[in-house]
Amino acid sequence: MKKHPLPDSTAEFDKMLTVSPNPHIRSRETTPSLMLCVIIALLPAAVWGVYQFGLRALMIMIVSIVSCVCAEALSALVLKLKFSINDLSAVVTGLLLALNLPVSVPLWMPAVGGVFAIVIVKQLFGGIGKNFLNPALCARVFLFSWAGEMTYFTTPKTALPLFSSDIDAVSTATPLASLNAGALPGIPIIDLFIGKQPGCIGEVSALLLLAGGLFLIIRKVISVRIPLAFIGTVFALTYFFPLGDQDVHYAVASVFSGALFLGAFFMATDYTTSPCTPIGQIIYGVGCGALTVLIRYFGGYPEGVSFAILIMNLFVWFIDKYTKPTPFGHVKPEKPKKPKKAKGGEAE
Amino acid sequence: MSGFLSVIKERFKEGFVTNNPTFIQFIGMCPTLATTTSAKNALGMGLAVTAVLAFSNTVISLLRKIIPSQVRIAAFIVIISGAVTATELLMKAFLPALNAALGIFIPLIVVNCIILARAEAFASKNKVFPSFVDGIAMGLGFTGALFLIGSVREIIGAGTWFGMKVTPEAYSPATIFIMAPGAFFTLGVLVAITNKIKYDVNERKRKKEANAALALADRAEKPSEEETV
Numbered sequence: 303m304k305k306h307p308l309p310d311s312t313a314e315f316d317k318m319l320t321v322s323p324n325p326h327i328r329s330r331e332t333t334p335s336l337m338l339c340v341i342i343a344l345l346p347a348a349v350w351g352v353y354q355f356g357l358r359a360l361m362i363m364i365v366s367i368v369s370c371v372c373a374e375a376l377s378a379l380v381l382k383l384k385f386s387i388n389d390l391s392a393v394v395t396g397l398l399l400a401l402n403l404p405v406s407v408p409l410w411m412p413a414v415g416g417v418f419a420i421v422i423v424k425q426l427f428g429g430i431g432k433n434f435l436n437p438a439l440c441a442r443v444f445l446f447s448w449a450g451e452m453t454y455f456t457t458p459k460t461a462l463p464l465f466s467s468d469i470d471a472v473s474t475a476t477p478l479a480s481l482n483a484g485a486l487p488g489i490p491i492i493d494l495f496i497g498k499q500p501g502c503i504g505e506v507s508a509l510l511l512l513a514g515g516l517f518l519i520i521r522k523v524i525s526v527r528i529p530l531a532f533i534g535t536v537f538a539l540t541y542f543f544p545l546g547d548q549d550v551h552y553a554v555a556s557v558f559s560g561a562l563f564l565g566a567f568f569m570a571t572d573y574t575t576s577p578c579t580p581i582g583q584i585i586y587g588v589g590c591g592a593l594t595v596l597i598r599y600f601g602g603y604p605e606g607v608s609f610a611i612l613i614m615n616l617f618v619w620f621i622d623k624y625t626k627p628t629p630f631g632h633v634k635p636e637k638p639k640k641p642k643k644a645k646g647g648e649a650e
Numbered sequence: 651m652s653g654f655l656s657v658i659k660e661r662f663k664e665g666f667v668t669n670n671p672t673f674i675q676f677i678g679m680c681p682t683l684a685t686t687t688s689a690k691n692a693l694g695m696g697l698a699v700t701a702v703l704a705f706s707n708t709v710i711s712l713l714r715k716i717i718p719s720q721v722r723i724a725a726f727i728v729i730i731s732g733a734v735t736a737t738e739l740l741m742k743a744f745l746p747a748l749n750a751a752l753g754i755f756i757p758l759i760v761v762n763c764i765i766l767a768r769a770e771a772f773a774s775k776n777k778v779f780p781s782f783v784d785g786i787a788m789g790l791g792f793t794g795a796l797f798l799i800g801s802v803r804e805i806i807g808a809g810t811w812f813g814m815k816v817t818p819e820a821y822s823p824a825t826i827f828i829m830a831p832g833a834f835f836t837l838g839v840l841v842a843i844t845n846k847i848k849y850d851v852n853e854r855k856r857k858k859e860a861n862a863a864l865a866l867a868d869r870a871e872k873p874s875e876e877e878t879v
Contacts, residue, residue: 414824422835426842447826 333430337390339523343514344397344568350510351503354458355405359503361464362412363400369416370396377425384429391430395419398438398568401504402561402608405462406469407451415441435615436575439565439608446603453603455500474500477559478604484546486555494558505561515567524571527583528590532566533557535591545599562594565607575615582618582625589614657780658787665787672795672837673844677763682796683833685755689812692800693793694748695755698737700789702759705733707773707785714774726769731760764792795840802836803827 352359374392378385386392399415419441424433446452456462456471463469477487477499489499497507505511518524541553556562570576570590577586590610597606671677678699685695709729710717717725738756741749749756759765768788773781804810807827809817817823826832 408822426838444826447824448822449825 333389333391336523337394339518339521340394340568341390341397343517343523344394344401344504346510346514347504347507347564348397348401350497350507351401351405354497354506355456355503356460356462358462358464359400359405361409362403362405362407362503363397365409366400366403366412366416367393367396369413370399370420373417373420374425377421378429381425383425386430389430392420395424395437395441398504398564399441401564402438402442402502403445404452404455404501405503406454406456406471407445409465411445411448411451415445418444431574433574434618435612436569436572439569439612442608443612457500458498458506476501476604477555478598481552481556481559482545482598482604484544484548486548486551487559491551491554491558494555499559501559502561502564505564508558508563511563511567515563518567518571524567525580525583527580528571528576528587529566531584531587532570532590532594533562535588536562536594539592539595543595556595556598560598560605561607565594565611566590569608570611570614575618577618577621577625579622579625579627582621585621585625586614586618589617654779658783661780661783661787662790665784665789665791666794669788669791670795670844671764671767671788671792672799673841675767677767678792681755681758681762682799683830683837685752686796686800686803686833686836687828688804688808688810689797689800690748691751692796694745695752696789696793696796698741698752698756699759699762699764699792700786702730702733702737703765703768703789704782704785705736706730706765707768707781708778709733710769710773711776711778711781717774722770722774723766726766726774727760730765730769734759764788799833799836799840802840803832807832 348363352363370392371387375385375387377383378387396412396416396419399419400412403412403415419437423435423437423440424430427433442452454469454473455476456469457474460471462471477489477494480487487494487499493499495508497509499506515524515529519526519529537553537557540556541550544552546552566587570587577583590607593610593613594606597609598604601609603609665671669675672679672682681695681699686692706726706729710726713725713729734757737759738749741752741756768784772784776784801811804812805816806824807829808825809815809821809823824832827836
């Protein structure tokens with residue numbers, strides 16, 4: 303008689319019984335193809351970052367991406383997760399993280415951030431699709447541990463050393479600093495829009511981020527709801543409640559400064575950490591916008607986009623639960639009525 | 651004498667490994683997360699809890715037949731608060747710096763679940779000596795866990811250990827580790843490692859048993875196979 307070998311672990315039984323969650327509709331879009339779209343959409347802003355801040359910006363991107371990919375490979379090996387380098391998600395995380403850092407950070411910081419993003423935020427929760435916070439943003443906030451380095455912005459076109467962390471440049475205030483003090487920044491709005499302003503590597507050019515975002519919307523990688531609700535809320539709040547006695551220019555400058563476009567198009571729309579339902583996405587976008595303005599006005603740091611998105615990430619489960627659409631053909635279970643007296647002969 | 655030794659051995663194994671208050675039972679999380687900002691604070695907190703636990707366990711065990719079970723919680727708390735007050739006054743007198751660093755968490759030992767849990771689960775049902783040893787063992791298990799968390803957090807978050815610089819000059823400490831999130835990161839990772847070890851041990855045990863069962867089945871089947879041939 304042949305004996306059935308005992309399975310090595312209960313995990314094998316689980317694998318046999320697991321059905322992937324819905325939707326079961328097939329599409330030619332795969333995770334790598336979507337991720338590739340996001341990378342293509344981010345490229346203009348990344349190239350602009352390198353053009354504005356010099357080759358050191360490119361160096362930071364490379365370090366960040368390499369760190370993320372290596373962390374993904376090693377953690378998948380150690381944690382025995384599916385080997386997921388090919389889906390490009392680690393590359394997107396690394397690129398987003400780099401775009402969210404000031405150019406003057408020492409090179410070990412993107413490396414540490416990449417490891418944190420991948421290992422702690424993503425892989426320990428089960429890998430791609432199972433993290434409840436956006437890895438790149440979480441890593442950025444983790445890197446605020448070194449707040450001095452994270453808030454040290456140099457003016458664009460400053461020559462910085464490629465490798466050394468010995469930065470000998472004057473720190474400058476971002477437009478947000480003056481906006482939060484209730485004054486218009488000294489930079490004309492058109493320059494803010496094009497991206498001639500100090501800030502993190504990838505966040506400065508609203509124009510190119512908008513172009514990338516539109517590309518994603520046209521390719522139907524993301525829907526317009528979250529970015530529109532997010533940016534619209536920030537505009538509305540800064541228009542109706544400006545700090546100081548300001549007019550519409552204040553609202554426009556607020557929208558074009560800081561990480562708003564990068565956050566709204568590329569990070570708030572992360573599939574895993576944003577709601578699935580249309581109404582939920584609008585609620586989520588409005589929440590992100592409102593929190594951003596509140597943190598900018600009253601918080602300790604000048605920029606609130608990353609904190610706002612992370613806070614809203616925590617509510618995604620809740621939003622999804624309460625905006626769940628009723629299935630097609632769903633009939634509410636009727637309350638049992640009192641049986642009426644049957645009229646004689648009518649039914650027959 | 652060997653009875654005493656076996657009690658001690660059993661209690662210490664329980665406190666440090668199989669039933670560690672922090673890593674297995676997850677009780678007393680508040681001081682675990684809040685006071686482990688440095689190895690010194692963690693050690694101080696752990697030892698204060700150990701002292702209170704040994705005292706309260708002993709007294710509760712002594713009085714276990716007198717305390718009516720309807721009001722036992724209140725009675726336990728009175729005993730525990732007595733021990734905590736004494737500990738606090740002693741710390742104020744002899745270790746004022748540590749007392750200032752731990753602040754409110756010393757008086758809060760009164761409501762620490764470890765103390766009440768041990769009183770309820772062990773001291774109120776066992777004799778005095780095992781209860782006393784249980785207090786010491788559980789307290790030291792707690793201290794060990796806190797000390798581990800505190801050391802990790804202090805080394806990563808401040809670059810020091812017991813206030814001495816241990817990291818190279820180039821290391822820039824990750825301040826987040828001595829703030830609240832660092833406590834969760836450290837605890838989470840340490841618990842994950844503990845669970846992994848526990849899982850591996852259980853898995854090995856299970857396989858061993860399964861293999862033994864298979865071997866047994868083999869031996870039982872052999873004669874029947876020979877018959878068919």
